Amino acid sequence: MEDRNILPFFKGQEIKNVECIDISNMGFGVLKPNNFTVFAKGLIIGEKADLKIEKLSKNFAIASVLNIINKSVDRREVTMPNTKAINAYKYLHINYPAQIKLKEKQLYDLFGYKIKVLASDQEFHYRNKSSFTISNGKYNMYGDNNKLVPVDQCIISHKEINKIMPYVLEAINNNKKAKIKEVIFRYSQHQDALMIIFVSEIDNYFANKIAQEIVGYSSKVKSVILNMGTSNNYLFNETEKTLYGDDYIIDRIFNKLFKITSKSFYQVNNYQTEKLYQTILDFGKFTLEDNILDLYCGVGSIALTLSDYVNHILGVEILKEAVDSARENIELNDIHNVDIIRQDLNDNLSIEDNIDCIIVDPPRSGLSQNIIKNISNSKVNKLIYVSCNPTTQKRDIDLFIKAGYKLSKQQAVDMFSNTEHIESVALLEK
Numbered sequence: 001m002e003d004r005n006i007l008p009f010f011k012g013q014e015i016k017n018v019e020c021i022d023i024s025n026m027g028f029g030v031l032k033p034n035n036f037t038v039f040a041k042g043l044i045i046g047e048k049a050d051l052k053i054e055k056l057s058k059n060f061a062i063a064s065v066l067n068i069i070n071k072s073v074d075r076r077e078v079t080m081p082n083t084k085a086i087n088a089y090k091y092l093h094i095n096y097p098a099q100i101k102l103k104e105k106q107l108y109d110l111f112g113y114k115i116k117v118l119a120s121d122q123e124f125h126y127r128n129k130s131s132f133t134i135s136n137g138k139y140n141m142y143g144d145n146n147k148l149v150p151v152d153q154c155i156i157s158h159k160e161i162n163k164i165m166p167y168v169l170e171a172i173n174n175n176k177k178a179k180i181k182e183v184i185f186r187y188s189q190h191q192d193a194l195m196i197i198f199v200s201e202i203d204n205y206f207a208n209k210i211a212q213e214i215v216g217y218s219s220k221v222k223s224v225i226l227n228m229g230t231s232n233n234y235l236f237n238e239t240e241k242t243l244y245g246d247d248y249i250i251d252r253i254f255n256k257l258f259k260i261t262s263k264s265f266y267q268v269n270n271y272q273t274e275k276l277y278q279t280i281l282d283f284g285k286f287t288l289e290d291n292i293l294d295l296y297c298g299v300g301s302i303a304l305t306l307s308d309y310v311n312h313i314l315g316v317e318i319l320k321e322a323v324d325s326a327r328e329n330i331e332l333n334d335i336h337n338v339d340i341i342r343q344d345l346n347d348n349l350s351i352e353d354n355i356d357c358i359i360v361d362p363p364r365s366g367l368s369q370n371i372i373k374n375i376s377n378s379k380v381n382k383l384i385y386v387s388c389n390p391t392t393q394k395r396d397i398d399l400f401i402k403a404g405y406k407l408s409k410q411q412a413v414d415m416f417s418n419t420e421h422i423e424s425v426a427l428l429e430k
Contacts, residue, residue: 006366007063008034017069020044023105025391027090027420031063038063038320042093044072045102074098078155089155092418096123099295100249100414103422110394116413117422118279122271126417130157131184132165137173139183141167156418163217164194167401168428171213174199178206182234186260188222189270190252195223197262197383199234203241208371222249225262235263250332253277256304258329260293265298269415276386276413278306280359283384283409283427286310290356293380295345295371300326302359302386303338315340316349345371359384366392369399376403383428388415390424400428 011088015033015111015162020043022030029043037060042053048070051063068075091099100119100230105252107115120126132139135148143149153162164185172180183415196205196214201225205381230235240247240262248259251266253273260266267273275427280302286292290310294303297315299322306313315338326340346368351358354385358380359366366389375383376399385404388395390412390420405428 004094007056008036009053009056010052011056013053014066015053015063017048018051019048020046023102024108025110025420028062028402041090042066043068044074044094044098046070047075060339072108082366088200089418090420092155095416096410097211099417101124103412103414105115106107107422107424110390111154111221111410113324115410115412117414118272118275120215120269120272120417121413123271123417125157125159125162125273126189126269127157127161128189128270129185129210129266131182131245132156133182134169134172134180137169137176139169158187158189159287160187160192160194160220160291164214168196168210168214172219173208173365174213175206175209176298177209178202178204180207180210183403184262185236185335186249186262188249188251190224190257191250192220193222193249194218194220195225195260195262196221197225197227197234198243199227199229199237201228201230203228203239209384215244221245223247225245227262242273253301254305255308256301256329256333258299258301259305259325259332260299261325264325265319265322266301267415272368272415272423274300274414274415276425277302279425280384281306281309281415282358283411283425284309284382286357289352291352293351293355293358295349295358295360296323296362298361299342300329300338300340302361303340304329304333304335305352306359307335307338313338316345318342318344349374351380353379357384359386361386364389364392367396372396372399372403374377376400376405381430385426385428387424387426388421390422393424393426397426397428405430 018031018033020029028039031038040063049068050066053061055062103117138147138150179200180198184197186195203369207226210351224246226241227234228239229235231237248261286309292313293317303313303315323342408429409427411426412422
């Protein structure tokens with residue numbers, strides 16, 4: 001009798017001349033030697049390669065690429081240092097028009113119909129926020145097997161971030177007793193200004209010395225923040241101290257200004273954000289009589305953008321820092337038809353009868369069953385769903401359709417070129 005538990009390969013085995021037949025939504029090439037699923041990073045559909053099995057489970061394997069036998073016409077070589085080892089750039093080896101076609105294919109495979117992707121005009125150096133781990137006196141990002149890989153710069157970070165990086169690292173290495181374990185850079189295109197956030201478990205004199213050195217290097221540094229705590233994620237450390245300048249920088253979307261603090265959720269791609277928000281405006285076809293409910297509103301960027309086109313917007317957000325920032329942004333822009341409340345959207349949300357449209361922009365995990373039920377049971381006929389994770393968006397859309405909504409329009413915006421990520425906007429109507 002055949003033993004179905006016997007795997008066709010073993011860890012460390014080399015496999016010759018295997019064709020990549022697809023690319024997963026995580027950005028890995030998909031291969032099927034002996035009808036067994038193998039994932040390998042850095043391949044393009046149609047390419048054949050020699051592989052080495054690195055990890056093996058009952059249902060799939062992860063392999064490294066030893067040699068590409070026939071390179072795709074869509075393959076490109078990028079010579080910038082450090083790029084090949086970084087998990088953040090899973091599509092860097094694919095030329096940009098082919099990236100757009102690939103993302104449209106992946107959306108088609110997921111949803112079952114064609115969805116247009118709005119390409120980016122800025123393929124590289126678009127991110128206005130980047131973070132790096134400090135280890136062994138160097139910047140590091142996470143590469144294969146979640147291991148830290150030293151980097152000098154980042155090909156998708158804004159050029160102003162890359163320019164300041166060596167000076168900041170020099171200041172950190174000059175003051176190692178500050179025990180800096182992470183650095184976050186934020187850039188405002190509107191102000192041409194930088195915010196730099198240092199993360200350390202301690203507050204001491206040496207962090208102030210780092211700030212003084214950096215300010216001496218560049219006049220574009222308008223804010224230096226020290227975030228203190230034991231968490232590896234600076235968002236979870238509540239204690240902060242302003243070492244230099246203001247505790248915010250100011251950026252602009254369309255005709256609205258936004259205060260960006262160290263912890264603000266803010267779109268990372270200025271070049272594409274206006275395309276994303278214009279898609280919301282186009283789908284909504286709002287009038288000056290409309291009342292909007294904006295869920296997961298963050299610092300209020302969608303609400304403030306729409307404020308010129310509607311009667312009233314109520315934004316709902318759970319994070320206190322985001323609520324405070326949203327209210328400051330309302331005041332900064334002298335807006336009188338937007339209100340922000342703090343509430344956990346996993347709790348019951350009372351949706352008033354006078355709401356004409358609900359906008360949701362949830363985290364990657366998507367919407368909870370409770371909020372889907374609350375929206376579906378309301379009298380709101382129009383829902384605009386903005387998502388950075390089409391997989392959970394598809395799951396939630398299916399539930400809304402079962403509850404009586406229909407999918408009227410959908411469009412994607414490439415906010416994250418050279419990565420596997422995409423932003424999708426869907427219009428659902430009862």
